Amino acid sequence: MVEVNEAVDVVIVGAGASAAAFAWSLAETGMRILCVEQGDWVKADSFPSVGRDWEERAATDFAISPNVRRRPEDYPVNDADSPIAVANFNGVGGGTMLYAAHFPRLHPSDFRVKTLDGVADDWPVDYATLEPFFALNDEKMGVSSLAGDPAYPPKPQVMPPIPMGRSGVTIGRAMNKLGWHWWPSDAAITTQTYAGRAPCINLGQCGSGCAQGAKASTDVTYWPEAMRERVEVRTHCRVSRVETDENNRATGVYYYDGDNIERFQPAEIVVMASNGVGTPRLLLNSASERFPNGLANSSGLVGKNLMLHPYAQVRGYFDEPMDGYRGPHICTWSMQFYETDPSRDFVRGYSYQFSRGHGPVTAAVNGMADGLIPWGEGHHEAFRSVFDHSAGMVSICEDLPEEINSVTLDPNLRDSNGIPAPKLTYRLSENTRRMLDHSVARGREILTAAGARHITSRSPLPYAGWHLMGTARMGTDPRRSVVNEWGRSHDVKNLFVIDGSVFVTSGGVNPTSTIQALALYFADQVKSRIYDLFD
Amino acid sequence: MSTNDPYDFSARERDILRIVVGHIIPASAAYGLPGADDGAILADILRSAWREGRKLHEAAAEIDAASGGTFATIPTGEQATVLQRFREQHPGLARACEVVTARCYYRDDRVMRSIGMEVRPPFPLGFAVEPSELDLLEPVRQRGKIYRDAN
Ligand SMILES: Cc1cc2nc3c(=O)[nH]c(=O)nc-3n(C[C@H](O)[C@H](O)[C@H](O)COP(=O)(O)OP(=O)(O)OC[C@H]3O[C@@H](n4cnc5c(N)ncnc54)[C@H](O)[C@@H]3O)c2cc1C
Numbered sequence: 001m002v003e004v005n006e007a008v009d010v011v012i013v014g015a016g017a018s019a020a021a022f023a024w025s026l027a028e029t030g031m032r033i034l035c036v037e038q039g040d041w042v043k044a045d046s047f048p049s050v051g052r053d054w055e056e057r058a059a060t061d062f063a064i065s066p067n068v069r070r071r072p073e074d075y076p077v078n079d080a081d082s083p084i085a086v087a088n089f090n091g092v093g094g095g096t097m098l099y100a101a102h103f104p105r106l107h108p109s110d111f112r113v114k115t116l117d118g119v120a121d122d123w124p125v126d127y128a129t130l131e132p133f134f135a136l137n138d139e140k141m142g143v144s145s146l147a148g149d150p151a152y153p154p155k156p157q158v159m160p161p162i163p164m165g166r167s168g169v170t171i172g173r174a175m176n177k178l179g180w181h182w183w184p185s186d187a188a189i190t191t192q193t194y195a196g197r198a199p200c201i202n203l204g205q206c207g208s209g210c211a212q213g214a215k216a217s218t219d220v221t222y223w224p225e226a227m228r229e230r231v232e233v234r235t236h237c238r239v240s241r242v243e244t245d246e247n248n249r250a251t252g253v254y255y256y257d258g259d260n261i262e263r264f265q266p267a268e269i270v271v272m273a274s275n276g277v278g279t280p281r282l283l284l285n286s287a288s289e290r291f292p293n294g295l296a297n298s299s300g301l302v303g304k305n306l307m308l309h310p311y312a313q314v315r316g317y318f319d320e321p322m323d324g325y326r327g328p329h330i331c332t333w334s335m336q337f338y339e340t341d342p343s344r345d346f347v348r349g350y351s352y353q354f355s356r357g358h359g360p361v362t363a364a365v366n367g368m369a370d371g372l373i374p375w376g377e378g379h380h381e382a383f384r385s386v387f388d389h390s391a392g393m394v395s396i397c398e399d400l401p402e403e404i405n406s407v408t409l410d411p412n413l414r415d416s417n418g419i420p421a422p423k424l425t426y427r428l429s430e431n432t433r434r435m436l437d438h439s440v441a442r443g444r445e446i447l448t449a450a451g452a453r454h455i456t457s458r459s460p461l462p463y464a465g466w467h468l469m470g471t472a473r474m475g476t477d478p479r480r481s482v483v484n485e486w487g488r489s490h491d492v493k494n495l496f497v498i499d500g501s502v503f504v505t506s507g508g509v510n511p512t513s514t515i516q517a518l519a520l521y522f523a524d525q526v527k528s529r530i531y532d533l534f535d
Numbered sequence: 536m537s538t539n540d541p542y543d544f545s546a547r548e549r550d551i552l553r554i555v556v557g558h559i560i561p562a563s564a565a566y567g568l569p570g571a572d573d574g575a576i577l578a579d580i581l582r583s584a585w586r587e588g589r590k591l592h593e594a595a596a597e598i599d600a601a602s603g604g605t606f607a608t609i610p611t612g613e614q615a616t617v618l619q620r621f622r623e624q625h626p627g628l629a630r631a632c633e634v635v636t637a638r639c640y641y642r643d644d645r646v647m648r649s650i651g652m653e654v655r656p657p658f659p660l661g662f663a664v665e666p667s668e669l670d671l672l673e674p675v676r677q678r679g680k681i682y683r684d685a686n
Pocket residue numbers: 013014015016017018019036037038039064087088089090091092093094095096097098099100101102103104207237238239240273274275276278279282466467468498499500501510511512513515
């Protein structure tokens with residue numbers, strides 16, 4: 001017997017980056033808004049950085065792969081057919097709980113790739129339209145940056161940037177030698193007391209949750225404010241599918257609560273915010289007689305065009321000490337190779353995210369894997385030459401949309417509620433391979449110019465599937481897109497998708513700033529179209 | 536430290552694992568450091584190896600088999616040869632051994648002190664990072680705008 005809850009105006013599925021921004025913006029309408037999230041709130045005192053075993057816990061119960069972490073609220077992902085494994089977090093805050101908070105915006109050219117470079121598709125929105133929402137989001141998340149970056153149109157600075165440290169300064173000098181662009185990164189990390197949040201104290205553990213609350217995960221930014229405006233966040237609710245009626249309208253969602261009781265949550269508007277893997281999974285799981293190929297899927301594009309941003313990692317080892325485990329892992333960025341350059345053998349481009357070092361365990365484990373630290377006698381000396389002496393970068397490569405790269409339903413794998421789990425099929429394109437190679441070669445030049453005595457690289461980085469985009473793309477043509485230019489499904493007029501799934505192309509920077517700016521824009525559209533929203 | 540149940544290693548497996556972790560990180564007279572086979576560190580390794588437990592069982596079995604069941608008693612040099620072969624033939628299992636060893640070794644008080652760390656978790660004191668040198672950005676500013684207009 002399915003329990004039927006009291007109806008709400010809006011139900012949002014997932015409580016991550018996009019959901020929080022959207023709910024906060026919509027709260028002023030006074031609508032009854034409910035967010036259902038399969039995970040829980042994470043208490044600040046349970047983060048790894050509060051204990052001596054912080055590096056172990058960052059790799060186990062706070063691991064970035066749900067298949068390693070295996071918390072009860074995680075769902076498994078079959079990523080065996082992809083060179084890059086999925087990384088996420090399932091709880092209030094979603095991926096922002098573990099993200100590095102590197103916070104670049106997509107560039108103006110990213111929204112016009114077809115027009116400018118003749119590849120993929122233009123977006124149905126542009127940078128200028130999103131600009132006020134980027135700025136609002138920077139303010140709500142609390143972004144630290146340095147105004148004046150020549151890689152972007154002017155943008156306001158909310159607070160001073162995170163410190164460059166020795167790593168940033170060393171690499172900055174090398175970039176100057178080479179005449180290449182670099183700049184302190186925009187970081188969703190407070191560098192001063194801000195909106196009730198304490199400033200960053202350089203715990204260095206952004207990637208396993210910020211015990212200080214300085215990192216802008218949405219559990220400490222948007223959600224508390226949205227809840228003060230009476231938005232309800234209901235945790236331990238795992239949605240299995242969206243229900244529709246004979247008018248092809250969504251009527252609500254089915255979910256399993258923490259006691260494993262199946263409930264139906266009626267709602268006037270259903271909003272998908274379960275990320276680029278979770279959302280297509282749910283839409284495909286919502287197939288019915290009316291929608292045999294999955295919900296909102298008349299285009300056949302639900303789950304298609306998955307983009308992951310393949311990463312390459314290049315690290316240098318220096319004679320002088322670097323920052324090691326101290327400070328946010330991110331530091332500065334470069335957009336030198338971002339825009340298409342016809343003299344290269346690939347289209348589009350990539351950004352560099354320069355990074356500091358690691359804690360001793362990671363330094364030892366990576367050093368042994370890279371052959372820098374032997375077993376036995378020489379271990380101690382080699383360890384000392386590596387630990388606290390490394391800095392480097394990752395390149396974030398633009399991943400063009402290709403239908404072969406997809407999220408489908410695994411025929412066998414299920415989560416603990418018996419709901420079919422997602423399966424990834426993903427290939428690196430020739431264009432991406434060339435871009436990765438280019439970024440490794442330039443990365444080596446940078447680290448050589450910086451004085452590194454030894455350089456290692458990994459490409460693609462196999463665990464770096466943390467940017468999940470493109471699987472319910474937006475567009476004006478219902479045959480070539482899943483949602484319209486303001487996030488509403490072409491097929492189901494009261495169903496919205498607001499997460500990274502809607503990306504048309506990926507750009508070559510981390511996506512969350514743009515995901516949230518879009519979510520704020522979509523919410524704004526809902527508010528301004530409230531009287532003809534379903535027409 | 537890990538709150539999960541200790542993984543159930545037999546006495547023979549413990550013996551083998553003690554030797555293995557001691558080969559990965561031996562004691563150092565030069566640095567005045569214990570090896571990973573030190574009693575307290577080994578106990579931590581065995582206590583917190585539950586996630587890698589299956590792999591450690593396998594590793595112990597492979598190593599034992601490779602030395603005809605005599606691994607614990609053969610001379611150190613021969614043990615090193617067996618382990619070298621083990622690393623080549625079973626890189627995944629060898630890696631699991633490295634991971635559990637490093638995790639516990641580098642959180643031992645004596646070791647942390649020796650590598651220049653304060654013996655404490657990152658929170659709540661945090662760490663100091665050298666400030667930015669913003670003047671370095673002058674050449675970048677001077678080169679001017681590098682983004683493409685898209686309108
Ligand atoms: C390790 C790591 C590092 C990262 N670093 C960066 C970075 O530096 N910069 C950057 O821009 N981005 C980074 N990201 C990516 C960033 O976290 C995501 O882009 C962002 O969180 C995506 O927002 P979203 O709203 O699309 O989905 P998410 O934030 O992933 O939220 C989805 C939510 O939906 C919930 N959900 C899913 N399915 C269901 C269901 N069936 N029922 C109920 N709830 C469900 C999930 O539990 C989750 O909480 C990183 C991510 C990771 C994992």
